[in-house]
Amino acid sequence: MRHPVDSLAWETINRKWPSFALDPQNIRFGLATDGFNPFQDLSMSYSCWPVILFMYNLPPWLCMSKENLMLTLLILGPKQPGNDIDVYLAPLVEDLNELWVNGVRMYDAVEKSTFNLKAILMWTINDFSAYANTSGWSTKGKLACPLCRTNTYSEWLPHSRKHVYMGHRRFLPRKHSFRNKCKWFNGHVEEKGKPKLFTGEDIYKEVKDIVNDWERGAKKEKMSTNESQLWKKKSIFFELPYWKDLVLRHNLDVMHIEKNICDSIIGTLLNMKVKEHKITGLKSNDCHILIQQLLPVALRGILPEGSRKAILRLCTFFKELCSRVLDRNRLEKLEEKVVETLCMLERFFPPSFFDIMVHLTIHLGREIRLCGLVQYRWMYPIERYMKILKGYVRNRARPEGCIAERYLAEEYAMFCGKEHLEELKGSDRRLEKNEKLLQKKHVETFNVWLHEKIKVMENHINVSNILKWLSRGPRVQSMSYSGFVINSLRFHTKDAEKSRQNSGVSLEATTICRASAKDNTQVIGKVTYYGVLREIIVLDYHTFQLPIFRCDWANIVNGVRDDDGFTLVNLHEGQSQFEKDPFILASQANQVFYSRETNSLNWYVVLKAPSRGFQDLQLYDESDNEPPMSIEVGGLVQDDNEDAPNKRTDVDDIICDV
Template sequence: MDKSWMHSDRRSKAYEFGVEAFLNFAVENLLTTTHIHCPCVKCVNLKLFGVGIIRDHVYFNGIDQSYKNWTFHGEPWEATTNASRNVEEDDGHGRYSFVSEEIDMDDNDFGDFGSNPYEFANVIGDGDQPVYPGCRKYTKLSALVKLYNLKAKHGMSDVCFTELLILQGDLLPEGNTIPTSMYEAKKTLCALGLSYEKMHACPNDCILYRKKYEDSTNCPTCGISRWKEGKDSILKEGVPAKVVWYFPPIPRFKRMFQSHETAKSLTWHAARKSIDGQMSHPADSPSWKLLDDKWPEFGDEPRNLRLALSSDGFNLHCSLSTRYSCWPVILVTYNLPPWLCMKRKFMMLTLLISGPKQPENDIDVYLEPLIDDLKSLWDGIRGVYDAHNGEYFTLRAALMWTINDFPAYGNLSGCVVKGYKACPICGDDTPSHRLKNGHKICYIGHRKWLPINHPYRRQRAAFNGKPEYGIPPEPLTGEEVLHMVENGDRVCWKKKSIFFDLEYWKYLPVRHALDVMHIEKNVCDSIIGTLLEIPGKNKDGIAARLDLLNMGVKTDFQPEYGERRTRLPPGPWNLSRAEKREVCNSFYGMKVPEGYSSNIKNLVSLQDSRLLGLKSHDCHTLMQQLLPVAIRSVLEKPARYAITRLCFFFNAICAKTVDVSKLDKLEEDVVVTLCLLEKYFSPSFFDIMVHLVVHLVREVRLCGPVYFRWMYPFERFMKVLKGYVQNRTRPEGCIAERYIAEEAVEFCTQHLSNVSTVGVNSSQKMGVSKPLSGCTNTEEILPYIEQHMIHIKTAYPKFRKRTKWLQDKHNSTFIQWLRFKFKVNLRKTVMKYQKI
């Protein structure tokens, strides 16, 4: 058929006749239902409507001009090879000219905007249109992307952005093409982005209405209606009771390879220079190498993706209430270099589970479409275009582990995270003990991780009144876990996780990573709460002292009952009122560099000697640096020594580069530290979070540095998602619409010059100077010192005399002098002075 009308003016007769011919053709080839796919630029063949609605859509929105082969409407697919396409070329001013190029097409390239790199030139109709007559610097599209980028970066509201567009239109000469409203701007940008799918779900989290349940109106499990019930108890036909928003990852992965710079960065791990015995990236870890060794065909292709998944709930309504909880599911790609892979730009939202209640153990129901796509990615997606190498290849991907807080860890893995068997690594051998008076379970007994001849094993009174002759439990493999859950073991496992549907999942040594961020925060809260006796966080009290008496240990600290009140003798963990005031004054007077942490002064309450409102990053800085300084002269030496050792352990484990040869010593030290804490603190102090510290070194050894597996970047990304909400009655819809609009902006920035991107710092953009966090030797570091030497010389005049040393690339004298001068790692020093 003649399809030239698709490029005609929508007001012309040619377009009108073409639309009618197209609709007649689609109706003639209609086989099953009374509805057909809508090919307008908004629906892009994802939605089904009647002929009348489609006619309106095609007139109002325009037809998708990339839809050249009408396979959704009865036209057979004809594989074409060496098809001539128009390829865009930037003329240096953000505009495009088009040249013809011969390419090979694959079956999988058709109909997928994310897989065909040449459809971008056809979709952008405004690419060559100047922003006003005579403008040579900006086109309509590049100007709009820059403006929308400002909105996305700074959280500008829709009303504010509309007024900014109106002001821009008034300031520019007549005839300018700047949109006059947010609606028009969004209409242009959304045509360039990828879409999402809305799936109906049972309100009781039983099923998704897809596949065999697609046409069901009631849940086959609980019998509840699919449709929402109104205030008058009448079902609203067609209005779903619960919706899941799914953002398919496969077309988004394809689009990542369309960018020349991103495609190059996705193979960074294969070209990097790694140092034996050092781990600075998951590519250095045994988990990464296991995939390469067990499936060589997967490891031989460096473009195959290694992924991590994170999910957590957050409240969309900017309050501390838990009455409403929305659950996003986010993917990150480890193929990227360290300075990019955990950035907002490369965090991919895949699922948005609407509230108000948490899915809990039924989260597997909502993960079904994502798991189906992960299976397809493992089998391979043909016809993915690599812009860096200029060729098509078969893309595969593997999920390496999940990253969650501890309750979500239990929901995704299916293991029990409460009670006697709360440790998912120890399993049945979890060292647990129930406290009779405290009515809680404590996790003491870390002496079994000590060497068999260690003197602590024979000491009784200092610990639980018994010697310790046990050996540390062996972590279960994935195959053993799968065998247990399939045979109905309900002691440690609640369900079979849906991730076991992935072929490779049971062979991974670490399937669900422990989150160091939440572990560190909970341990810090317990220490601070116990030392300063903060209500609700204090692990000491009458019940804790009675439990010591029942266990027959530390009997000197049992409560003394009087006529008016009960007195608790001071223990090694107790501070006097003057000592508490001294600790708080120490925190109150601390000054840290800008951006290091929040203002510690604002967290201190001198009136009642407490620390209030500690966030996760505040606890991080306290445990890493500040707490040992504050307690250095107030606490008894044994308890102070144990706490300081624990702080040094968290400092060491969070390093950007891990020395594998030191991990055994680090593991021995943390076991001794936990045993010291058992000697000087009451058993009530040892909740499950304190126990999990003993397993952190194991995961570092298997997975690499901690900062690739903690929740900090995901929590920041959820803050961004929360900022998307403008309509409180439709929060998930706001997030979905603004997310795909930002995706469109990101896609445009890859093809337009002089347009900055969202989610990557200016010093970390691809194509600009590489940050120093990935440097591993002197040859890599020195060029960046040269680049920023002017700033360093300004800050420290003594550097001027030593600039000549930079002429010799292999001279390490300058490096040694810097390390001696600042007592810190060189990379951190230079990055610090880049900001001056």
């Protein structure tokens, strides 16, 4: 097994719907969703939920690559959608239904013809908390396992105040010796058999009569042990006519399971409290390397033989589970092996170790047998992509808007770039074999190619003059200045200022200062970014010029603080933020001055001074106690009165001090 095409799930789709399988252009999708805070911190004050589709009709190295992940929905915060996520997913499910039932007409650029495109959603990928939101089964409490369901074996530990999930001997073969080892386990012979796993048809029969109530504030019935009331909702995915016939609908995320188990092992070995297991400072990738590579070596000769072997077997299981090539004939042995491993852990580890994540490992082998390698069904590529989406946010008041606009802009640019690259390859066969030469040619000729495309577009639609000149690109040689005057402010670069203090730059942005989860209200405020001007570049687009500033920005999280009414900024180079996106438009820049803080090398006090010759127009209502409100007229100061007393006449718009 090297690709989802080698899985039983793929074969089942081919067998159940042969007409769909016969057309290689039909798409097989996976869907992932998770929440993240877009404000570059780990607090839970805001939660944005992207919904991402990815295609499996691609080679292994392209299936989960960034350029092939499709951002289909952005669910706005500040709260997590919870079970109401179905309300937001409704338009997407409607489109998926259309793609399955009728299809859409598409154009084949290679064959120069149209065809009918259809698609199927194979499964979803989520962490365990989002698993509950998409499936409708609660992943908390004594019946937390969504696969064992009513047959979940759990116990309540009153002192630890948590449910634990043990009793894994029932998954062993009937004649296995562990079933009779009373003293090794709970003092009883295990006679129960392996719990029955329910099919999609069984689940659909239970949930088909559930009527979802999405009314805000409506009381939700508490989950009971009555089988007809175990489901919190009927998942919207059952509106897809094929959903109940799939062999697996929701995947268990190996990344989070591996991470949580690694935390539990280290916390137990270090004799930490249960609540402290999750704060060892290890990230998911750290745990991935630790449990598969380093932990087996570190434990050699330290622990007693029994507990050491149990941990080593678990480490080996995860290492084999995450292989990029798997033998189908070994998967059943892998499932049997992990059952024995969990039984060995029950013998040597305390009951508090066995949270739901430890129990879920018993189902991972089955899911690989059904759906293939974990590399196409875990959250690593999704988490990395969400970090990219987080970097798109520039306006903290409208994070989803920033993400959507940046995503569309990159899609446009990538589409144009790929089309240009394909045309270059077709025009010169040598470029197909020389990637460096191809990229060099791409950079040199892209503007000319885009300009020709714009000229063709002019025959069909109206194209703005700005777009026409942008397609030509700026002049090859751009001017770099050490000084610049804009908005009646004189800026100098850090390297050129010498004794002058004109390199301080600030940028004000509108942001969400506070969001109340109770009444869903938002308070809009301001956040100010502080930095130092490093370079001034003026791009010349023939009919207009665009001045931009490259700045070193202080870290907004731990590089800015208030102290006795003063704002202090850490200007140490190691504290700089936005290194990949340091540019701002010159018209956006405000000027500040920095005074070194006493007994500190890196901290500076921020000083602000009004610009010369710039008049703030103010509105003031005498009946109102609020302070005057400034009116921003525009980026550049415009004054038609040449005799204005405060107008500066000693400088031009651009000054060059080189």
